[in-house]
Structure formats: C-alpha cells, structure tokens
Amino acid sequence: MVTNLPAEAKAKWAEVVACRSIPEKIKLMREFLSLVPKHKGTSKLVANVKRRIAELERELERAKSHRRGGGVGFAIPKEGAGQIVILGPPNVGKSSLLASVTNAKPEISPIPFTTQRPIPGMLQYEDVQFQLVEAPAIVEGAAEGRMEGTQILSLARNADGLILMVDLSSDPVGQFAMLSSELEKAGILIEKPEGEVEIVRRSHGVGIQFIGCGTFVGCTSEDVKSLLNSYRITSAIVKISGRVSLEDVEDALFSNNVYKPTILVANKLDMPNAEENLALLKNELRGHGIPLFAASCLSGRGLEGLGESIFRMLRIVRVYTKEPSSKEPSEKPLIVREGTSVIEVARRLHSEMYKGFKYARIWGPSAKYPGEKVGPSHILIDGDVVEIHY
Ligand SMILES: Nc1nc2c(ncn2[C@@H]2O[C@H](COP(=O)(O)OP(=O)(O)OP(=O)(O)O)[C@@H](O)[C@H]2O)c(=O)[nH]1
Ligand SMILES: [Mg+2]
Structure with missing residues (x-):
C-alpha cells in the first residue's frame, strides 16, 4: 500500500x-x-x-x-574496473587481506585500530584490475558516528561493492550481525532487493521517463507517473531494475537506501575453534545469498577465486573494440555493465560513432557466427569483440 x-x-x-x-x-x-x-x-x-x-x-x-x-574526508578516487571497500571490526585481518591479494603494503599488527585511514591496492584478475580499499575498523555505533563511522560508511556507500570481514577465532556470527546492522542503519543494503528504483530529478521538461530492465508489479507506468505528480515531480528519470511496486517507488522518494553487492571473508581459518565457528557462521548465512570465503590471510589459503567472485558480483562485462582496418582487437577491454548494448558502447567511445552509427560486427560469445552484423540494440556478453561502422 x-x-x-x-x-x-x-x-x-x-x-x-x-x-x-x-x-x-x-x-x-x-x-x-x-x-x-x-x-x-x-x-x-x-x-x-x-x-x-x-x-x-x-x-x-x-x-x-x-x-x-x-x-x-575519507574519499579515495576510483581506479580500475571497480572499487571494493573492505569493512570489518578491528584486528580481523583487513590489512593482511589487502597485502595478500593486492600490491599494497599496509601495516599489519596485533594492535587494534592500526589502520587509521583508508588504504587502496590493486588486485589483478585476468586482464582487469579491481581497486580494494581497506577501511579503518568499524565498531558498534558506527552508523551514529562512533569512531569515524560516518566517514567509513560513506566510503562504503560510494563503493561498487563490499568485502565484509570477520574473525573465525572470535565471534564471527556476532561480528557479521554488527556489520550488517550498522550498514542497514546507514541505508546500505547487502542483500539484493527484489526491485530497485532510483529517481533522478530533472529541472526541465523531460516528463517522467523510465529506463532500466525492471518491470512494474501491481501497477502501471501511468500509476507511477500520477504518484510522482502528486509529489509535484513532473520531470524525472526513473531507473528501475527487478520487480518494482508502487510502494517501492514511494519509498525511493524518502529513503536513500543503496544496494551494494557483498562478499564475506571469514579469516583466521588456521586458528583453533575456527572450524566450529565457521559451521555456526554458515548456518547463520543460509538463505542470505552472500558468497563466503573461509580463509587464512597469513598463508593465503582460501583466497583463490576471490578475483573471479568480485568480477561476478560487479555484473560487468569486458568488451574488446576493433577498428575495421585492423586485424587485432584492443588488448585492454572496455568495462561496461551487464546488459549494455552496442549503441551504448558507441556512445562511450566517440560522439561521432554514436551519432553516425550504421551497424556493428561482433566476434565472440554473443555472435551467432564470427563477424555477425548486428544493429544498435544488440546486447554484449563478456569477451565480445566489437567493430563499429559509422
Ligand atoms: N592466525 C592468523 N592471524 C592472522 C591472520 N590474518 C591476520 N592475522 C593477524 O591478526 C592481526 C591483525 O591483522 P591486521 O591485518 O593488521 O588486521 P586489521 O583488520 O587490518 O586490523 P586494524 O587495521 O587494526 O583494524 C595481526 O597480528 C595479523 O598477523 C590469519 O589468517 N591467521
Ligand atoms: Mg588494518
């Protein structure tokens, strides 16, 4: 309602x-x-x-x-194909994780609150790099501003994804509950909601426009327009994904909730009691849909596959562009969001390419046959090679 x-x-x-x-x-x-x-x-x-x-x-x-x-402030300029913020209570091994999977050299110490400012490092996954940022430790009450909580949580809000970290040698279930609760209080969701809505107001008359790959349930786009009009919103872009109800649209007017794809790393698997605590944590996580890595950052064990998991959670695809005159595609991929069409790639590359777009040729996973000729709305898949004709 x-x-x-x-x-x-x-x-x-x-x-x-x-x-x-x-x-x-x-x-x-x-x-x-x-x-x-x-x-x-x-x-x-x-x-x-x-x-x-x-x-x-x-x-x-x-x-x-x-x-x-x-x-x-704590803001770190983004680099690479996505920024992932590592969040956790003190001493769980955030710096150790950063040191073992990226090029960064943070200070690692048994003294809690060693890391006092965010530290970035780059993680290489195949031909892309992700930026991991270790945030200073987060404590209960962070959402009310305790121990720089506000800055840490706004770092998380600005990220493309999160790695939450807990310590298997202490109370990982309690630590996870604390992290989820502080994030929730700060309006950061770590579980994908059924539908997402973002309303971007525009000052002059574009009317109400809908974009994205979601669908409305239990209402029509006309209902949404009249609801927005009743709030005196007559010009806005409404981005929807998933299954969106009229209630979700109204919520979006008042909350600034955001969803961040999240991975949980349970560290110190080498410690006594770790296996027992891991079983409790797994039980707690059932049905949450959050990928779990049980690891020991000291030895690096259990972190294989972290890069791939980050790649998947960000829902990005790599596209390799090719000039009609050359045989080889670009070595460096262009990173776009899942569901991106050929014309959106053209727009990213060059305004002339976008305005004068005629057709594209595709090699790779989304092509029916090598060099398939496609139109502007063809959706690209990870690993595609695209040659744009304009
Ligand atoms: N046994 C064990 N100890 C670990 C592991 N990972 C980290 N440690 C130890 O845990 C302590 C804290 O590690 P850090 O990486 O500094 O932890 P942090 O989360 O960055 O801590 P703060 O920045 O102070 O919040 C250090 O003494 C590490 O050597 C692990 O996998 N196993
Ligand atoms: Mg640290």
Missing part, C-alpha cells in the same frame, strides 16, 4: 527536495514529519526521514569541526 499522505505533506516534501541549505532542509523535514499521520503504513517512511535528519545533523557537525581543523 502506498501511504496516501495528505496533499500538504506531499507539498512540504517538494519543498524539502528543492531546498539546498542543510539547516533549512532539516527544519522542513521536521515540519514534514508533523504533517504525516502516524500509523503502521507510514512507520517506514517516518523512520527513513528521521534517519536522514540524523545524517544531515552529523554532516553539519562535521562541517563545523572541519572548519575548526578537524577530521578530513
């Missing part, structure tokens, strides 16, 4: 969205909450808005301490 908010509440939310000043936005959000009838159907919305108020308040606080010369 959608929440059926009174029109004045919807109008107030439109003011919230339009407002650029943080203190003013917080004030408007509070006014919005006072206009929302409190019942079961609105409890999720109220919780989402309260969480966003708390986030904005922390942002204000941080900006103030920054002006006083306090902590700086």
Whole structure:
C-alpha cells in the first residue's frame, strides 16, 4: 500500500527536495514529519526521514569541526574496473587481506585500530584490475558516528561493492550481525532487493521517463507517473531494475537506501575453534545469498577465486573494440555493465560513432557466427569483440 499522505505533506516534501541549505532542509523535514499521520503504513517512511535528519545533523557537525581543523574526508578516487571497500571490526585481518591479494603494503599488527585511514591496492584478475580499499575498523555505533563511522560508511556507500570481514577465532556470527546492522542503519543494503528504483530529478521538461530492465508489479507506468505528480515531480528519470511496486517507488522518494553487492571473508581459518565457528557462521548465512570465503590471510589459503567472485558480483562485462582496418582487437577491454548494448558502447567511445552509427560486427560469445552484423540494440556478453561502422 502506498501511504496516501495528505496533499500538504506531499507539498512540504517538494519543498524539502528543492531546498539546498542543510539547516533549512532539516527544519522542513521536521515540519514534514508533523504533517504525516502516524500509523503502521507510514512507520517506514517516518523512520527513513528521521534517519536522514540524523545524517544531515552529523554532516553539519562535521562541517563545523572541519572548519575548526578537524577530521578530513575519507574519499579515495576510483581506479580500475571497480572499487571494493573492505569493512570489518578491528584486528580481523583487513590489512593482511589487502597485502595478500593486492600490491599494497599496509601495516599489519596485533594492535587494534592500526589502520587509521583508508588504504587502496590493486588486485589483478585476468586482464582487469579491481581497486580494494581497506577501511579503518568499524565498531558498534558506527552508523551514529562512533569512531569515524560516518566517514567509513560513506566510503562504503560510494563503493561498487563490499568485502565484509570477520574473525573465525572470535565471534564471527556476532561480528557479521554488527556489520550488517550498522550498514542497514546507514541505508546500505547487502542483500539484493527484489526491485530497485532510483529517481533522478530533472529541472526541465523531460516528463517522467523510465529506463532500466525492471518491470512494474501491481501497477502501471501511468500509476507511477500520477504518484510522482502528486509529489509535484513532473520531470524525472526513473531507473528501475527487478520487480518494482508502487510502494517501492514511494519509498525511493524518502529513503536513500543503496544496494551494494557483498562478499564475506571469514579469516583466521588456521586458528583453533575456527572450524566450529565457521559451521555456526554458515548456518547463520543460509538463505542470505552472500558468497563466503573461509580463509587464512597469513598463508593465503582460501583466497583463490576471490578475483573471479568480485568480477561476478560487479555484473560487468569486458568488451574488446576493433577498428575495421585492423586485424587485432584492443588488448585492454572496455568495462561496461551487464546488459549494455552496442549503441551504448558507441556512445562511450566517440560522439561521432554514436551519432553516425550504421551497424556493428561482433566476434565472440554473443555472435551467432564470427563477424555477425548486428544493429544498435544488440546486447554484449563478456569477451565480445566489437567493430563499429559509422
Ligand atoms: N592466525 C592468523 N592471524 C592472522 C591472520 N590474518 C591476520 N592475522 C593477524 O591478526 C592481526 C591483525 O591483522 P591486521 O591485518 O593488521 O588486521 P586489521 O583488520 O587490518 O586490523 P586494524 O587495521 O587494526 O583494524 C595481526 O597480528 C595479523 O598477523 C590469519 O589468517 N591467521
Ligand atoms: Mg588494518
């Protein structure tokens, strides 16, 4: 069920969205909450808005301490085919993992909180590289800002995927529960939701446009348009994937939840009790759909296949472009998202190629026969060679 908010509440939310000043936005959000009838159907919305108020308040606080010369942000510029942030409680072996699978040389020590700033390193998988970033240790209360929690969680929010790490020699089930709970409180989902919606507002009249490979369930695109119009949104791009309900669309207006594909590394498999704890952890994870690596970063055991698993979770494909005049395709692949069509590749490569596109020839997994001639909407598969004619 959608929440059926009174029109004045919807109008107030439109003011919230339009407002650029943080203190003013917080004030408007509070006014919005006072206009929302409190019942079961609105409890999720109220919780989402309260969480966003708390986030904005922390942002204000941080900006103030920054002006006083306090902590700086943790952002790391992205490199390679994807950025994966390693998150875990202190001492679980995050630096040891980074050191064993990438070129980075972090300090490894039995003293907790050794790593104090994010450290990047590159992991080679076949002909692509992924950037792994070790985040400083995360603790209970991180989502409320404890121990640089806010910066660490925004590092995670900005990543393409996550590696969560727990220690099999202590309480891996409890550690996993703590990590999931802090992430959830920060609006970061680690399990793929059935449907995903992102609403990108546009200032001038494109109307409401739908893109992506999702489908609406229990509603039509007209229902979605009229719901958005009731919130005074008349110009926006709505990206959908999976099975999306009208409720999901309304949720997307109030929450800034994001889904991050996630791998769990359970480390210190060499320690006594590790096998027992591993069995408990596996039991806990049943039905979660999160890939688990039981490993010992000291010996490197159990980490084979990590690169491939990252590649799969990012849902990317490698495309090799070829000039009509040359025999060999490019050595370096172009990295695109699963489901990308030939014309999107043309757009990435060159505006002339995009505007003047005639056809493409394909070799590789998606070609019916080598050199197959295809049109703009042909979907590419990992390993394809593409020759664009324009
Ligand atoms: N037995 C065992 N010890 C490990 C393993 N991996 C790491 N350690 C030890 O665990 C301690 C902590 O390792 P780090 O890699 O520094 O852990 P971290 O998670 O980066 O710690 P912080 O940065 O302080 O949060 C060190 O003494 C490591 O030698 C492992 O697989 N087995
Ligand atoms: Mg460390």
